[in-house]
Amino acid sequence: MEGPGCHPLHSGFQSACGCASNADCASGETCDAVKKLCTVGGTPVDCLCSADPNPTCASEPGRTCVEGACARRCNYDVATADTVCGYGQVCTPDGACAPQGGAQFAEQVIWGLKNPEAPAHAIATYGMSEIELIAALNAGIHVGLEVKLFKKPKKFTLWDWRRSWDIGSVEKAKFQPGLEATYQWDSTSLGQVTNYQPEQVKRYATVTSETADFLAWCKDELPLYAEDPLPPTTEDVTGGVQEVLSFGFDLGEQVSTMENLCIEGRPMMEWLQDKDALAEKFVTGTCTYVGLVSGLRGNLSFPCQDAHINLLKHWGCLDAEGSAVANQLRVGAFSGAVVNTPTPTFDLTALLYDTSNGLEASNLVHPSALAEAWLAEVEACFDDHSEDTVPCSCLDDTDCTTGPGQTCVSGTCQGPEDDIIQCSVVKNAGVTVERCCGDGVQQASELCDDGNAQSGDGCSSSCLLETKGACCQSQGCTDLGTGGISSSASCREAGGYFVSGYSCAQIDACGAEPIGSCTEPDGACHTPTYEAQCDAVSGVFVVGGHCENEPERLTLQPGSAGVDATITSLSSGVGTNNGNSPNLTAGLWTSGGTKYANRGLFRFDLSPIPAGSTIERARLSLYADPAARLYGQGTSNGLGPGHSTLGGSNAFLLQRVTSAWQENTVTWANQPTTTALHEVLLPRSTSDGQDYERVDVTELVRDMLSAPSSNHGFLMRLQDEVVKHREVSFTSSDYAVDVRRPKLEVVFRRP
DSSP: OTTTTOOTTSSOOOTTTOOSGGGGGGTTEEETTTTTEEETOOOHHHOOOSSSOOOOTTTOOOOOTTTTTEEEEEETTTTTTTTTTTTTTEOTTSEEEEEEOOOOOOOHHHHHHHHOSSSOOOOOOOOHHHHHHHHHHHHHSSEEEEEETTTTEEEEEEEGGGTSOOGGGGGGGGGTTTTTEEETTTOOOOEEEEEEETTSSSEEESSSSOOOHHHHHHHGGGGGGGGOOOOOOOOHHHEEEEEEEEHHHHHHHHHHHHHHHHTTTEHHHHHTHHHHHHHHHHHEEEEEEEEOOOOOOOOOEEEEEGGHOOOHHHTTTTTTTTSSSHHHHHHTTTTGGGESSSSSOHHHHHSSOGGGOOOOOBBBSSOOOOHHHHHHHHHHHHHHTTTTOEEHHHHHHGGGGGSSOOOOOOOOOEEETBBOOEOOSEEEEOOOOEEESSSSSTTTTOOOOOOHHHSSBBBOOOOOBOEEEEEEEEEEETTTTTTOOOOOHHHHTOOOOOEEOOOOGOOOOOOOEEEEEEOOTOOEEEEEEHHHHHHHTTEEEEOOOOSSSSEEEEEOOSSTTTTEEEEEOTTTTTTOOTTOOSEEEEEEEEEEEEEEEEEEEOOOOOTTTTTTOEEEEEEEEBBTTOOOOOOOTTTOOOSSSSSSSSTTTOEEEEEEEEEEEOOOOOOOOOOEEEEEEEEEOOOOOTTTOOOOOOOEEEHHHHHHHTTTTTTOOOEESSSSSSSSSEEEEEOOOTTTSSSGGGGEEEEEEEO
């Protein structure tokens, strides 16, 4: 959960006090390189804000409280905002470091759970991150060696199938529904959003959006769906644990089968279950010691079953001249067991009755008090070396798959924080994993094999029949050739993933268990719930049911029928109507040395919303006209078009109009009245073409709908109408490009 390399879409959230070096900590703090936490005097910094009504940080002034987390302070500058806070963080305009992409710090999540302002939400999918996939496969297929010395087991990895097969090349979505988690709301402007772990959220939509856009949209959307689900049953929890325990091997088996993997010409799972083949390769086969060598003690390669003896020898634990006790035995009771390699060592086969029974006094051919003292020295040597590892060697990134984000650098595997990845000191050549598909020999796991690994010729690259296929979606499965699914591409466009060579009847893990509402005997309603959960409380389950009216959405972005106008105090235009202008503006400028002000008026038709409806949310979007030259740009002055902050901040207000006005008659002289109640202040522009999107005008719209005659629209004016040479220029409903016209989005529930 902590450290600069921890991303929320991996397995947790960054800590605001996580660090890789002192540069990641606030002034006066140092980084504990082991715990990867910022400390003061050796004590980790308290990264949670106080629980006071006005929360603060104990580590101020170097840190400041931001939504529950004690974030580092920073000096905001547009040019350095992405780098000044270090890896994975940005400096916000408020002068505090924050995670990239609009994500939260772990402390903000904790704070939100402890101090909820609204019902909490949780999103769960079957999606697995890279680290979870690797963990599952680690538990799944692994050939190892376990030796026992001094009643202590020691395990070594002899062969890891991941290092023989590139997991990254596997189409993971085939094997677990949900590895590709799709979030889809029909009305969102972001289109379909598909989450491919472990990278950040990626979009495949008709509009261009950023991760931050999706996160902001989620934060805005989730409060509309405050639910009260039933808790999971005991069976849900225990069943989930059992599924996780068996998932690793099952997934590995599916990968090997569906990818048609072979070892020595046989299906991989069949070969791995052949005890004779395993013994020949990993028991009587050859293992090699690749750890540190301090002397010449014989061959570094040996039968795997003798690894324990050879490890003690190469670690120096059996050196006949390694200690005073060993020297006495060398010239005494153990003299017949000395082997010069050329370093003199003791041969355990001559000292023990049975080398498979371990190094114990009862197993010594020449037991004595001195021999037992020697055993104690050998055991201490074993303890010193039992955790020895070596840097994992590699040729390319596909050799570095023991954890997420690993790469091959100069022949050595490195982690995402440039840490060196460690491997076992005992190696076996292992076996080569190859694809059976494409060799022209049809295995039982293949539905076809035409001698190549190409798709498009009737037999796919996975040796599956291309005339059969299934499209898995969250709502269920659709067979190829039905329901508008004509190809894998059309399946993807529909938000699903395509399984070639199988029909829906052959897939048992597609879609999702139906959810709905559950009404308990006392009338309490819960949603979302599963039927089994509802049965557990003797409730009534309704598939797709809800406990209250679903929110509805109204999007208004009118064209020429829209109602808007700009009014001006310019002496020559006080009585002039500008209802047909393609622009809306608010500003303070000069003409002939005399100041004048411009204001904008606009109104949306809210009649489709029934009286008495609950307004959940209202968002206004105003789009800049970067080509607008409403203040003499390029003619009477040398300024560029669009917004201007020449005289200072062009922050502006949105106010509710309280009296009637008409688009084609309104002027500065007869302008309507307004109220400052619930007015919205918009900050100064950061560029001459800045759009102001999804501005929260919920309270203003609620006031407009409080009575049928209350909707007279909005007035836009500068916050300060004293200082000259400042303005904002937007498009109006008469603008030529329809998607750039003013837009109001209202979410409401019917009465």
